[in-house]
Amino acid sequence: MTTAVVTGLGVVAPNGLGIEEFWKSTLDGCSGIAEITRFDAAAYGSELAGQVTDFDAGWQTPPKLLPQTDISTRFALAAAEWALSDAAVDPSALVDYDMGVVTANAFGGFEFTHRELSKLWSKGGQHVSVYESFAWFYAVNTGQISIRHGLRGPSKALVAEQAGGLDAIGHARRTVREGTGLVVTGGVDSALDPWGWASQLSGGRVSPTAYRPFDVRANGYLPGEGGAILVVENVDAARRRGVGRIYGEIAGYATTFDPAPGSPRPPGLRRAVELALADAELAPGDVDVVFADAAGVPELDRQEAEAIAGVFGPSGVPVTAPKTLTGRLYSGGGPLDVAAALLSVRDGVIPATADVDLPAGYEIDLVSGEPRYGTVSNALVLARGKWGFNAAIVVRAFNG
Known part of the structure; x- marks a missing residue:
């Protein structure tokens, strides 16, 4: 069976741009969560989110693309550029149809779309950007990365909310195993404009105060923006091009679906864990460690803790959720959790879960x-x- 390895990482996160800045902030417990500054959120009932505040789109986005792209696509382009550079990949030196792109997206180009819809309602259709035809679309990040770097091999876009990013990486591994030499994969999201914020709050899971998963005070999560892009390669192809470093192997993957509400059957998370192992x-x-989904919703935290304890035994494995930062x-x-897990492997350290001072007593x-x-x-x-x-x-x- 072909071994799929990660040779490059690119990170755009609220607490750091690039892998080393993100990783240092994570180990130091530096949070990227603060009051929203892009609009006045005081009347919304929650004002806290993980914003990427020091990102300059001009770093990696060509000027001609700026009018065509949502902020999430600019994040994706930057992270992909950094990942390819980290892997020392020159796409022009490789066969274009032997390189693909698989990304996930949960919102599409939310901010771009809402800006254009505002023009439609207030000024008329002649004022709407022609780029709205694709800038909103869930597959736009896959497409823009592919076009920018000439990656013409098998490509996909997946939508599964928080779980979608892991599904993209799992699909990238499958694509490599089926014969494609290199796949750029991962996911980013952003929906921190007024309409995007309202849509997130409408789900009923956003906390008005803090993000404390597995804590007795857990009352929801805080949203953020950004993510990570990885370069996944066939290990033999990577060696042929003289790869200098391998972060690790994508060794297992599984996806499951929960039963309908009210079903007597249990949630599908434990089964996903067992299948991945x-x-x-x-x-x-x-x-050696589980990076938890950590929903911050008491019932969902309980389900996840029971799944982990059921597989590994009570307190049988260290569990962490650096996404609280x-x-x-x-x-x-x-x-982003996969990137953190690979850095944990590299450096021999498990990052802490911030702000959980009163554990809820789960057996983890x-x-x-x-x-x-x-x-x-x-x-x-894990992701749900x-x-x-x-x-x-x-x-x-x-260790190959």
Whole structure:
């Protein structure tokens, strides 16, 4: 079976741009969550989010693309550029049809679309940008990355809310195993304009005060924006081009769907964990850390804690949720956790879960307060999307 390895990482996160800035902030417990500054959110009932505040679109977005792209696409283009650079990939030196793009998106170009709809309502259709025809679309990040770098191989766009980013990485691994040499993959999202904020609050899961998963005070999550893009390669193809560093292997992947509300059947998360471990040919005792979905909603936290304890035993594996420093990034959240998991493998450290001071008593070994140091060879990343999506990815140290 072809081994799919990660050779490049690109991060745009509320607490750091680029992998090293993000990772240092994460280990130091530096939060990117603050009051929203792009509009007056005082009347909305919640004003806190993980904003990317120091991003300059001109860094990686050609001037001609600026009028064509939503902020989420600009994030995706920058993260893809950084990931390819990190992997030392020159796409022009490789076969264009042997490189693909698989990304996830939960919102599409929300801010761009709402701006154009405002023009439509207030000024008329002749004032709407022609670029609205594609800037709103869920597949636009895949398309723009593909066009910019000449990646003409098998490509996809996946939509599964918070779980979508892991699904994209899982699909990228499948694409590599089926013969494509390199796939750019991951996800980013942004919906922090007034309409986007209202839509997130309407879901009923956003906290008005804080993001404290697995805590007795948990009352929802705080949203964020950004995410991560990865370069996933066939290890043999990577070696042929002289790759200098491999972060790790995408060793296992699984996705499941919850039963309908009111069903006597259990949620599908535990089954996703078991299937991902089986796919990676690992026993529960082989896993060194779980990066939790950490919804921050008491019932969902309880379900996740029960799934983890059911597979690994009570407090049987360290569990962490560094997303408390960034907010939930929807399709960007899973890939950012995968990047953090790979950096944990690289550096032998598990980042802490911030702001959880009063654990709710679930039977999990939650890493809080300070990072925990030690060998990390295998990490499990979980994500749950609204409406029943579950996904699990296993990454492991590459020793080939």
